[in-house]
Amino acid sequence: MSLDSLFKPKSIALIGAAHTEEKLGGVILKNLLKFKGAVYPVNPKYSELMGLKAYPSALDIPEPVDLAIIMRPASEVSGILRELAGKTKSVIIASSGFAEIGENELQDEVIKAGKEAGVRILGPNCMGIYNPHHKLDTFFLPYERLKRPKKGNVAVVSQSGAILSCLLGELEISNTGVSKAIGYGNAVDINEADIYEYLAKDKTTGVVISYIESLSDGKKFIEKAKILSEKKPLLILKAGKGLSGQAAAFSHTGRLAGRYEVFHSILRQFGVREVEDFDVLIDATKALAFQGRATSEKKKGKIGNRVLIITNGGGSGVLAADECMRQGLDVAKLPDDKTDKLKEIFPHFYGINNPIDLTAQVRDEDYVITLNELKDDYDGFLVIALSNVYGITERLPEMIKACRADINKPIVFHIAQSGIAKKLTALFEKAKIPVYPSPEKAARALKALLSI
Amino acid sequence: MSLDSLFKPKSIALIGAAHTEEKLGGVILKNLLKFKGAVYPVNPKYSELMGLKAYPSALDIPEPVDLAIIMRPASEVSGILRELAGKTKSVIIASSGFAEIGENELQDEVIKAGKEAGVRILGPNCMGIYNPHHKLDTFFLPYERLKRPKKGNVAVVSQSGAILSCLLGELEISNTGVSKAIGYGNAVDINEADIYEYLAKDKTTGVVISYIESLSDGKKFIEKAKILSEKKPLLILKAGKGLSGQAAAFSHTGRLAGRYEVFHSILRQFGVREVEDFDVLIDATKALAFQGRATSEKKKGKIGNRVLIITNGGGSGVLAADECMRQGLDVAKLPDDKTDKLKEIFPHFYGINNPIDLTAQVRDEDYVITLNELKDDYDGFLVIALSNVYGITERLPEMIKACRADINKPIVFHIAQSGIAKKLTALFEKAKIPVYPSPEKAARALKALLSI
Numbered sequence: 049m050s051l052d053s054l055f056k057p058k059s060i061a062l063i064g065a066a067h068t069e070e071k072l073g074g075v076i077l078k079n080l081l082k083f084k085g086a087v088y089p090v091n092p093k094y095s096e097l098m099g100l101k102a103y104p105s106a107l108d109i110p111e112p113v114d115l116a117i118i119m120r121p122a123s124e125v126s127g128i129l130r131e132l133a134g135k136t137k138s139v140i141i142a143s144s145g146f147a148e149i150g151e152n153e154l155q156d157e158v159i160k161a162g163k164e165a166g167v168r169i170l171g172p173n174c175m176g177i178y179n180p181h182h183k184l185d186t187f188f189l190p191y192e193r194l195k196r197p198k199k200g201n202v203a204v205v206s207q208s209g210a211i212l213s214c215l216l217g218e219l220e221i222s223n224t225g226v227s228k229a230i231g232y233g234n235a236v237d238i239n240e241a242d243i244y245e246y247l248a249k250d251k252t253t254g255v256v257i258s259y260i261e262s263l264s265d266g267k268k269f270i271e272k273a274k275i276l277s278e279k280k281p282l283l284i285l286k287a288g289k290g291l292s293g294q295a296a297a298f299s300h301t302g303r304l305a306g307r308y309e310v311f312h313s314i315l316r317q318f319g320v321r322e323v324e325d326f327d328v329l330i331d332a333t334k335a336l337a338f339q340g341r342a343t344s345e346k347k348k349g350k351i352g353n354r355v356l357i358i359t360n361g362g363g364s365g366v367l368a369a370d371e372c373m374r375q376g377l378d379v380a381k382l383p384d385d386k387t388d389k390l391k392e393i394f395p396h397f398y399g400i401n402n403p404i405d406l407t408a409q410v411r412d413e414d415y416v417i418t419l420n421e422l423k424d425d426y427d428g429f430l431v432i433a434l435s436n437v438y439g440i441t442e443r444l445p446e447m448i449k450a451c452r453a454d455i456n457k458p459i460v461f462h463i464a465q466s467g468i469a470k471k472l473t474a475l476f477e478k479a480k481i482p483v484y485p486s487p488e489k490a491a492r493a494l495k496a497l498l499s500i
Numbered sequence: 501m502s503l504d505s506l507f508k509p510k511s512i513a514l515i516g517a518a519h520t521e522e523k524l525g526g527v528i529l530k531n532l533l534k535f536k537g538a539v540y541p542v543n544p545k546y547s548e549l550m551g552l553k554a555y556p557s558a559l560d561i562p563e564p565v566d567l568a569i570i571m572r573p574a575s576e577v578s579g580i581l582r583e584l585a586g587k588t589k590s591v592i593i594a595s596s597g598f599a600e601i602g603e604n605e606l607q608d609e610v611i612k613a614g615k616e617a618g619v620r621i622l623g624p625n626c627m628g629i630y631n632p633h634h635k636l637d638t639f640f641l642p643y644e645r646l647k648r649p650k651k652g653n654v655a656v657v658s659q660s661g662a663i664l665s666c667l668l669g670e671l672e673i674s675n676t677g678v679s680k681a682i683g684y685g686n687a688v689d690i691n692e693a694d695i696y697e698y699l700a701k702d703k704t705t706g707v708v709i710s711y712i713e714s715l716s717d718g719k720k721f722i723e724k725a726k727i728l729s730e731k732k733p734l735l736i737l738k739a740g741k742g743l744s745g746q747a748a749a750f751s752h753t754g755r756l757a758g759r760y761e762v763f764h765s766i767l768r769q770f771g772v773r774e775v776e777d778f779d780v781l782i783d784a785t786k787a788l789a790f791q792g793r794a795t796s797e798k799k800k801g802k803i804g805n806r807v808l809i810i811t812n813g814g815g816s817g818v819l820a821a822d823e824c825m826r827q828g829l830d831v832a833k834l835p836d837d838k839t840d841k842l843k844e845i846f847p848h849f850y851g852i853n854n855p856i857d858l859t860a861q862v863r864d865e866d867y868v869i870t871l872n873e874l875k876d877d878y879d880g881f882l883v884i885a886l887s888n889v890y891g892i893t894e895r896l897p898e899m900i901k902a903c904r905a906d907i908n909k910p911i912v913f914h915i916a917q918s919g920i921a922k923k924l925t926a927l928f929e930k931a932k933i934p935v936y937p938s939p940e941k942a943a944r945a946l947k948a949l950l951s952i
Contacts, residue, residue: 149849193919211815213886218916326940327940361665367663434666
């Protein structure tokens with residue numbers, strides 16, 4: 049069964065709707081007011097909620113809907129599911145109070161009731177769906193506390209609602225758009241594997257990022273992750289490595305840690321990129337959202353890892369080279385003929401090595417000259433333009449954009465915070481060239497572009 | 501000889517002053533206009549520069565000065581030094597074009613001329629000094645391109661001018677003040693060890709951070725780093741680990757890499773903290789600038805590493821725990837009696853473990869209750885307050901500030917970017933509680949506070 053009724057419903061019922069944003073059911077209703085299809089709030093105490101006719105119970109919803117959202121105490125949920133039989137195709141259970149706090153029986157009842165009702169379930173204990181392409185937003189977080197990212201090509205899949213909201217906040221600030229955002233919580237029915245399967249075919253999604261705490265079905269996860277990652281870059285942040293991986297390795301028999309290692313190495317075989325922490329996930333996502341895979345068709349082992357670093361500050365170039373090497377990238381020597389040629393073109397005090405040091409005396413055009421000269425000799429470019437000297441101007445982004453059309457390989461920038469950096473960054477990112485505030489962040493983002 | 505003439509001069513000469521900010525000598529002169537003592541610009545083409553009387557040569561400076569700054573081509577510098585004999589106590593050679601581009605002879609001449617003239621030299625190829633407590637700024641970077649941090653307690657010592665400017669830009673943005681900033685370049689005379697010696701006694705400096713590419717005198721460095729770190733926290737970022745450490749380990753005989761390991765382990769013995777990258781350096785600096793050492797007197801091994809994580813988002817707590825464990829911190833179990841007590845106080849769906857999960861239903865006061873209950877059981881606290889729920893309000897910083905007076909142990913916060921996060925962060929940081937945009941950054945900052 050397709051998950052279209054969940055991601056692109058035509059009509060929605062909200063069981064547990066409230067009249068005020070002081071209640072979570074009120075926040076959800078407010079967020080649903082932007083939805084273009086029919087919305088049926090259910091609450092026995094009101095005949096009208098936020099301008100919409102309200103219904104006393106799920107049984108009273110006047111027509112079958114694609115999606116029902118439940119925000120009622122855990123103990124009521126299985127009863128509500130039974131009332132929804134025949135009334136809806138899919139259900140988001142936003143309520144918490146199930147297995148995550150040890151209430152396993154309540155969760156088992158929900159599973160049973162869902163099967164009997166013949167509905168697909170997202171949750172419980174979940175944030176639900178944000179689909180800006182469909183004006184759908186089932187989150188219980190108010191806009192004024194979490195501004196949503198604009199429409200874009202990144203799908204965000206998260207077991208944790210908290211991490212989902214943190215990722216969306218960061219993406220919004222870094223001006224990266226999303227195609228879908230899904231918080232799937234306890235995953236009693238629909239899990240990450242089902243979602244990957246759907247996203248593999250979703251035309252609005254170009255990149256998938258996924259935060260995982262635990263897997264319900266490891267084999268299915270691997271199967272669907274493989275299929276997805278053959279079509280689109282997939283970045284995974286696995287939490288609990290410290291707790292279940294390291295601590296468990298000591299307190300148990302090393303079995304869990306061993307399993308984690310297997311999981312990790314299988315992912316790597318498929319070209320699924322597992323990132324080390326939240327910051328790398330955000331930095332890599334921005335790079336992939338802007339520039340996509342280094343090759344249009346994924347050819348395993350065909351993307352090289354030779355990188356050129358161009359800088360106007362020696363120390364920043366060294367830190368970038370350090371991190372590139374830690375990431376396994378090859379900061380390869382310049383070809384001799386190119387070294388000679390650049391030495392002829394540039395002043396004698398420029399450093400013609402890798403990193404190329406254009407010094408504080410740099411002019412915008414030096415970057416273009418260097419990139420054009422060396423575009424065929426490297427697989428990716430890390431460019432540092434410290435804007436605290438007058439030689440760097442606001443013309444640089446346009447110049448790089450123009451020469452990039454010819455290069456068609458990953459390029460990332462590092463610009464340190466100060467002076468015109470904010471303006472420059474905005475101009476670069478409008479041209480789909482990602483900018484990072486430290487040399488190491490830029491190096492890790494370039495690694496993501498060259499390894500996925 | 502004290503370096504007071506360098507850090508707190510009464511009068512300054514600028515050889516190579518220019519009339520326009522299009523020239524580096526003009527930028528320096530502009531920045532010196534804020535200085536309260538006498539400034540003597542030297543340039544044979546002008547009788548007046550930016551409103552100051554100009555002098556044709558160093559020989560014509562009308563009185564001996566404490567500090568002379570040279571911004572003239574490399575080939576002229578040793579001649580100028582000879583003219584400065586008897587005219588100045590210390591010299592900053594801002595000019596580049598020496599050993600850093602292979603011009604070793606020019607550099608040797610400078611060393612010889614400096615000795616003959618009896619002056620102390622900072623540089624060449626260096627940024628010089630920014631001392632906001634003395635209104636001194638010798639940088640050749642214009643204010644509009646690099647806003648300087650306010651007065652504060654952090655001394656920034658950097659071999660690279662580029663990294664110095666990047667660090668200052670980040671500190672300014674994160675509202676962290678500096679006591680002194682020093683770019684010492686090729687270090688033909690004054691090196692990092694001399695600067696550490698000076699800063700150890702400098703009353704305005706509470707924390708020292710130092711970016712190093714190479715050491716001219718390893719033994720002296722170790723001696724002065726030890727003395728300094730006994731008085732003040734010292735954070736070091738060593739660059740070129742990848743190049744000279746890793747690559748050299750392969751291409752040579754492992755000797756360089758071996759030496760680096762010795763250097764690293766000696767530093768650790770003194771409690772000097774070596775950080776892994778630029779971002780950690782900035783994050784740790786903010787924590788130390790705000791909260792200082794965990795104990796007023798440094799007692800080796802006496803600072804514990806038991807940390808409590810308090811969160812209102814499960815996933816964020818797990819990521820924080822992962823990073824704490826990677827950093828060697830002990831995410832220790834709650835004492836049984838405290839677990840029982842908190843279970844009585846809080847709703848049944850709160851997670852009373854470490855991390856303590858106050859869930860999306862959190863209220864401000866829950867953080868205070870938890871901190872007060874557990875303040876004696878842990879050495880440091882990592883608190884996550886995701887502000888995308890209405891239960892977190894702008895009253896929280898004041899409440900934490902009040903209870904912190906009692907706790908007197910390191911506390912760091914993670915607040916994800918969105919909604920009121922910016923406002924909340926500003927309020928927390930006004931109360932000297934550092935805030936980080938990811939759980940991992942907060943964990944690394946807490947590590948810095950507990951390990952130095």
